[in-house]
Amino acid sequence: MLNHDRAGMPADFFRAWNQGLHPDLYEIENRALDREEYVWAALSRLAPWAGRIILDLGCGTGFWLPRYAEQAASVIGVEPDPELLAAARARAGGASVLHGSAEHIPLPDSSVDVVHARFAYFFPSPQHDCSAGLAEVLRVLRPGGSLVVIDNDQDDGEFADLLEAANAAAGQGEGDYIASWWAEHGASTTRVMSSWTFDRPEELADVVRMEFPNGTADAWLEADPQRSRLSYGYALHHLRKG
Numbered sequence: 001m002l003n004h005d006r007a008g009m010p011a012d013f014f015r016a017w018n019q020g021l022h023p024d025l026y027e028i029e030n031r032a033l034d035r036e037e038y039v040w041a042a043l044s045r046l047a048p049w050a051g052r053i054i055l056d057l058g059c060g061t062g063f064w065l066p067r068y069a070e071q072a073a074s075v076i077g078v079e080p081d082p083e084l085l086a087a088a089r090a091r092a093g094g095a096s097v098l099h100g101s102a103e104h105i106p107l108p109d110s111s112v113d114v115v116h117a118r119f120a121y122f123f124p125s126p127q128h129d130c131s132a133g134l135a136e137v138l139r140v141l142r143p144g145g146s147l148v149v150i151d152n153d154q155d156d157g158e159f160a161d162l163l164e165a166a167n168a169a170a171g172q173g174e175g176d177y178i179a180s181w182w183a184e185h186g187a188s189t190t191r192v193m194s195s196w197t198f199d200r201p202e203e204l205a206d207v208v209r210m211e212f213p214n215g216t217a218d219a220w221l222e223a224d225p226q227r228s229r230l231s232y233g234y235a236l237h238h239l240r241k242g
């Protein structure tokens with residue numbers, strides 16, 4: 001069960017500053033993500049979901065649920081934000097979408113084959129210990145099942161440069177801290193270079209300004225207002241339950 005605070009919100013939930021506040025822009029961001037399919041290829045290699053039960057943890061508006069449903073035996077989304085949860089349920093297309101969080105997954109022990117968490121909850125830092133969510137994922141995974149966490153590569157690509165300019169690592173944990181945290185918890189990390197590729201330069205500018213609301217990306221945007229693509233390095237942290 002989720003704990004609830006006095007306002008009736010789950011106590012372990014904090015609203016995502018990007019998707020939670022700007023779901024329409026985040027939809028454009030997701031459409032721009034990895035059109036080359038390099039990340040998808042790596043995900044299928046690390047933790048294939050064809051014919052299996054997959055959980056998309058922190059599924060947001062459920063953008064990726066239909067994609068998983070094309071091949072999975074069954075797709076479950078878990079999301080703590082009541083507004084995003086409603087959007088995911090409206091989109092689901094065959095997925096079941098449950099109210100929950102990484103720390104409280106409303107599923108039985110050993111009941112899923114694969115867990116993907118895409119830019120959700122698993123941002124280890126000295127201020128945010130992700131052990132509770134990891135223990136909960138390991139509880140619901142079947143023996144032999146896999147978790148893949150999709151995160152930013154903080155070292156490579158233009159997006160990493162923008163993160164550095166924004167000093168985002170100060171809030172998220174330095175790249176080395178994140179890699180060490182995952183290694184200490186038995187995960188391997190695979191880095192994949194891909195991109196955000198938008199249909200129009202205006203879309204790129206709107207999404208970058210949403211992700212960097214303090215203006216730290218403005219000079220980069222103004223240097224080339226016609227760009228509609230940026231290079232984006234991803235870090236995929238993979239853990240198999242023994």
Ligand SMILES: C[S@@+](CC[C@H](N)C(=O)[O-])C[C@H]1O[C@@H](n2cnc3c(N)ncnc32)[C@H](O)[C@@H]1O
Nearest residue numbers: 012014016019058059060081101102118120121
């Ligand atoms: C940046 S959004 C990404 C959403 C989705 N995974 C996607 O890629 O479109 C981060 C998501 O994590 C969710 N979240 C916040 N706290 C969480 C928690 N404790 N457990 C699981 N998800 C959480 C947010 O509500 C939001 O849906």
